[in-house]
Amino acid sequence: MKTAGIYIHVPFCRKKCDYCSFYSIPYDSGLAAKFTDAVAENIAATSDLLKKHNADAIYFGGGTPSLLNDSQLDHILRAVRDNISVSENAEITIECNPADIDSGFFNAKSDLSVNRFSIGVQTLNMNSYSFLGRNGGFADERFLNVINDNSWRNISLDYISALKNQSSENAAEEIKRMIKTGAKHFSVYLLSVEQGTPLFSRFDFPENYDDHQAEIYYLVKNILEENGYRHYEISNYSMKGYESAHNLKYWNFEEYAGFGPAAHSFINGERYSFKDDVKGFCEGNFVKITDSRTEKDALCEFIMTALRLRKGISVNRLKSLFDDEIQQSVTDVFRRFLETSMLEENRENGVIHFRVPDESIIITDTVIEQICRELV
Ligand code: SF4
Numbered sequence: 001m002k003t004a005g006i007y008i009h010v011p012f013c014r015k016k017c018d019y020c021s022f023y024s025i026p027y028d029s030g031l032a033a034k035f036t037d038a039v040a041e042n043i044a045a046t047s048d049l050l051k052k053h054n055a056d057a058i059y060f061g062g063g064t065p066s067l068l069n070d071s072q073l074d075h076i077l078r079a080v081r082d083n084i085s086v087s088e089n090a091e092i093t094i095e096c097n098p099a100d101i102d103s104g105f106f107n108a109k110s111d112l113s114v115n116r117f118s119i120g121v122q123t124l125n126m127n128s129y130s131f132l133g134r135n136g137g138f139a140d141e142r143f144l145n146v147i148n149d150n151s152w153r154n155i156s157l158d159y160i161s162a163l164k165n166q167s168s169e170n171a172a173e174e175i176k177r178m179i180k181t182g183a184k185h186f187s188v189y190l191l192s193v194e195q196g197t198p199l200f201s202r203f204d205f206p207e208n209y210d211d212h213q214a215e216i217y218y219l220v221k222n223i224l225e226e227n228g229y230r231h232y233e234i235s236n237y238s239m240k241g242y243e244s245a246h247n248l249k250y251w252n253f254e255e256y257a258g259f260g261p262a263a264h265s266f267i268n269g270e271r272y273s274f275k276d277d278v279k280g281f282c283e284g285n286f287v288k289i290t291d292s293r294t295e296k297d298a299l300c301e302f303i304m305t306a307l308r309l310r311k312g313i314s315v316n317r318l319k320s321l322f323d324d325e326i327q328q329s330v331t332d333v334f335r336r337f338l339e340t341s342m343l344e345e346n347r348e349n350g351v352i353h354f355r356v357p358d359e360s361i362i363i364t365d366t367v368i369e370q371i372c373r374e375l376v
Contacts, residue, residue, distance in 0.1 A: 003087075004053040004267060005249040006080055008039060009260035010065040011278050014099070018133025018198040019160075019191070023262040023276045024063040034282040035260070036072040040079035042259050042274075042286050047083035049267055050257055055080065056087040057246035057256075066100035074112050091116055091154075091245040099137030106150050116154040118187070118244075119147070124174050128163050132191075133198060144181055151182025154242060158187045162216040164206055171216045172223060179227050184242040188220055189235055214362045234308045234364055251305050253321060299326060300372040307368055311348045312355025333374045342367040 012027040012035075013020075025031075058080060060073070068076075073094070080086060093116040094109060106117065121139040123129050129138050137143075147155060157178050161171055178186070190213045193203045206212070221231060229237035233251060236244065249256050258265045262276035271291035274281065293301075302321060306313045313334075318327045334354040337343040344357040356364050 001054045001085070002052060002255065003056045004050060005057040005059060005246045005254070005256035006055045006084065007246070007256055007258040007263055007265075008058070008060045008065070008076060009258060009263035009274075010035070010060055010062040010068060011261050011276075012062065012067050013064045013135060014067070014097075015135040017135050019193065021194040021197055022063070025278055027064070027067050031278065031282060032068060032072065035278065036068065036075050038282045038284060039076050039259050041284065042281075043076075043079040044083050045286070046257070046259070050084045053255065053267075054085045054087055056090050057249065058086070058090055058092045059246040060094040062095055064097045064100075065094050066096035066105075070108055070112060073109070073114070077112060093118055093244070093246060095120065097137045098139045098143050101143060101146060103146055103149070105146075106153055110153075116156070116244075118156040118185075119158065121157045121178065122160045123163075124177055125170065128160075128166065131163060132160065144177065147181040147183065154185070155181075155183045156185035156187060156238075156242075156244070157181070157183045158189070159220075160189050160191050161220050162190045162213040164191075164203070164209070164212075166216060168215065168219055171219055175220050175223050179224070179229075185236070185238040185244065186224060186229060187236050188217075188224070190217060210362075217362055231310050233310060234361060251309050252317075253302050253305060295326070296375065299330070299375060300368075303330070303371055304368050307354075307356055307364060307371075310355065312346050312353035314348070314351050314353045316351060329375060333371055336374070337367070337371060342370070 009023075011024045012032055013024040014027055016024065058077070060068075077092070092114045094114050095118045096105075097120055101119065109117070122132065122134055124139055126138065147157075159175065159178060161175075175188075193200050193205075224237045225231060229239060231237050232243050233247070236247070238244075246256070248254075255267050256265065257267045258273070261274050261278045261281040264273040265271065271293070272288045273291065275285075275287040275289060277285070277287070280287065299322065303313070306317070315327075315331060318330055322330070334343060338345065338354075341357060342360055342363075343354050346353045346355045356367050360367060
């Protein structure tokens with residue numbers, strides 16, 4: 001049997017954060033109840049797609065999945081287990097907002113078999129919190145103590161670094177305070193100011209902003225590595241054995257099935273997403289948008305995702321995914337890039353991988369763009 005990830009997109013938030021460009025709508029308890037039933041129905045209706053798969057990772061993303069109550073979460077998990085084969089030791093993650101976490105939160109979710117918690121802390125600084133226009137749930141001392149009390153669990157914290165005026169001292173202090181909680185995993189994002197967001201309209205890009213972001217990026221990376229976290233993906237660090245099994249599926253070009261409005265799937269060679277329309281979805285209109293792409297698009301997407309991994313791309317993986325001609329042309333381009341500072345060879349378990357060297361991680365997007373341009 002093949003393995004696959006299951007992704008449930010929970011599209012509700014208390015209020016939109018000013019920097020956010022993800023699909024979500026304001027939380028409404030009536031709609032959340034309808035959404036739960038619709039997702040369960042959609043899973044049952046789509047289960048044929050997964051009859052040859054074993055789900056080894058289930059991920060509730062959003063939005064703010066921790067807004068669902070326990071019985072709603074249980075209803076969806078039952079629908080998954082009733083219709084799809086699930087591994088006994090599957091990683092089951094829920095993204096959470098600090099506002100939803102109290103001393104009973106972790107036990108209640110663990111009783112439902114959730115075993116990984118990805119928490120959107122983003123900042124420990126109230127000025128940064130206001131600057132970001134973040135909604136609900138500032139991670140205060142009470143919150144940090146609850147995380148510390150639960151440090152034996154599989155907890156991941158999200159951190160947005162390199163805000164416009166953030167000093168190195170402030171970034172170092174913030175990440176060290178987060179490390180003290182004993183979290184097993186960190187996702188560290190550089191602030192990305194997307195067009196169309198409220199933050200973009202009030203953001204004044206300072207001079208040398210790229211240099212500022214690079215300085216903070218390497219500072220945070222060094223602190224995490226000094227504290228035993230392994231840098232395994234551009235933005236992700238973990239203690240050994242605590243990498244995100246679900247997100248690794250995206251980066252390794254492995255299969256996953258998404259449920260819920262705006263959820264994406266890559267399963268049985270097909271790529272599609274559900275329309276970003278919560279109300280329609282709740283009425284049972286599971287409108288699928290098929291993603292038809294050329295082989296070159298698929299190849300570039302593979303390079304784009306796999307080069308995010310710090311181990312890089314192995315020749316064996318290229319061989320397993322693409323025909324000889326494509327694999328040869330990619331390897332030729334990679335070899336040319338080895339003569340620049342944009343790629344280097346890395347040996348993992350004796351197998352040659354191509355990866356972006358440490359000093360160029362910050363320009364990974366540019367490296368990928370240039371590689372894809374050279375591919376015919
Ligand atoms: S909580 Fe997350 S998904 Fe919701 S608006 Fe804020 S950043 Fe976006």
